[in-house]
Amino acid sequence: MNDTIEITRVEEAGGRGFEKVFAFLRARLLAGSLKPGDRLLPERDLAAHLGVSRPVVREALRALTMLGLVEIRDRVGTVVRRPDVGVLNDFFTLAIAQSADLVDDVMQARIAIECQAIRLAAERATVADLERLRAALDRIEPTIDDPAAGARADYEFHRRIVAAARSETLVVLYDAMAEVLLRSHAGRRRTLESFGAMRTYLIDDHRRLFDAVVSRDPERADRVLRDHFAIGDEFRRKAAVGEAPTATDRRAT
């Protein structure tokens, strides 16, 4: 624990107020004189040393918190954190919500992430990952007739796949999109469940996805997953126009 923040040149930061504090801490973090685990000076001391008020210091610390560089522990202090991609969750969630009002657009990104994830999952999933995936798979069939629980089970299964890819970044991106997609896909399943082919779609497809991952076959996993998405997309399109689905035809090809 080394809180020795050298206050050699306080005036180094030309900016006033917030900018000064932020630049000061940023420089320390970049230079490495502040390493993960270190505790910063108390807010009051920082304010005094930098010649600014405490609210300004708090703004700067809050900013660093948003960047995931620092963690403010209530009544304990502010400690330097090891950077974590998870911090970007807020950004992507809100950014995607705004820039892409087109759900289909976000869906493409989801497909991108998940297809890559399932490839990686097939390569590097641990036994524990596979067990969790299996558990998620087992929950799909019992909930097949319950729209709410069924959607949850479905989502959980897909999320397990991404988790099995063992890539923090992919998980973050996936979660960010899930928030958006859940909002829009929530009600659709109710419409879809009336189709008989849905049972096949939901149960068999997920089983095949699971098998592909277990078989350690990235190519097949990717292919099956894309097919899965394509059929789901077709279901939704048919549902939108009130037609009876013909997904079984497509499956036959």
Add this chain to the structure above:
Amino acid sequence: MNDTIEITRVEEAGGRGFEKVFAFLRARLLAGSLKPGDRLLPERDLAAHLGVSRPVVREALRALTMLGLVEIRDRVGTVVRRPDVGVLNDFFTLAIAQSADLVDDVMQARIAIECQAIRLAAERATVADLERLRAALDRIEPTIDDPAAGARADYEFHRRIVAAARSETLVVLYDAMAEVLLRSHAGRRRTLESFGAMRTYLIDDHRRLFDAVVSRDPERADRVLRDHFAIGDEFRRKAAVGEAPTATDRRAT
């Protein structure tokens, strides 16, 4: 300009202080009732309406600023911004400095985005897209011996592919990734260019990618791109251990 922020239920956010304000604004942004261009209420009004003090409001606004969702204009007001990946610069700069293993993780996400993008590009690229892609392709060969310009041309080509996918979300995500990867891959090209096989790799591969897109063949485009990444990865690995590259062997298979 619509600043009518409905203050129907102020107590909706259970959190206290900062959390309350942040959650309040976050919800508005997610729901879309706050759109880019809108001006928020003045800090004083916001504080009064939410029942918190002004410093707390400023903390929340500063947090949103860090996320690039909002822009505080001195003595003018706080306006909602169109999210911009540039904000991630701060994060990645510091994050990469501390954990190098993150680069590989982000690379996986990049592959995910770009492979999906090239599929879409093959399907829906416009003639203008293809022309721009062609222009980018033509700049690769002349810059083959210039590390800096060559890297730029390479990046530009890949970026054009993503742009041709006509998916805002994919572009946003890709740009975010590019920020990181450019930083880490910058110096590598210098090492790599000494390998004779690099000319083939850089020129032929990109030409094949272009052809696949023009041919409107998503499957082939995806396959070629994955191969492209795999070979590049192998180059880097070989370079790392100082071996002579054997990518030509791999190409022959």
Add this chain to the structure above:
DNA sequence: TGTCCGACCGTGGTCAGACCAATCAAGCAG
């Protein structure tokens, strides 16, 4: 002698009110 508990202090979290400076727009003078 050793252990446990409680009071104190430091810390972040928050509040209230105030002053400054620059912007923007309305009102005034030309």
Add this chain to the structure above:
DNA sequence: CTGCTTGATTGGTCTGACCACGGTCGGACA
């Protein structure tokens, strides 16, 4: 009608204070 002045608005900052709770340390008790 134009150009300048002026005042209200708004963000930027400061001061000083209070609260609640985790950590620490010393004293009481077994």
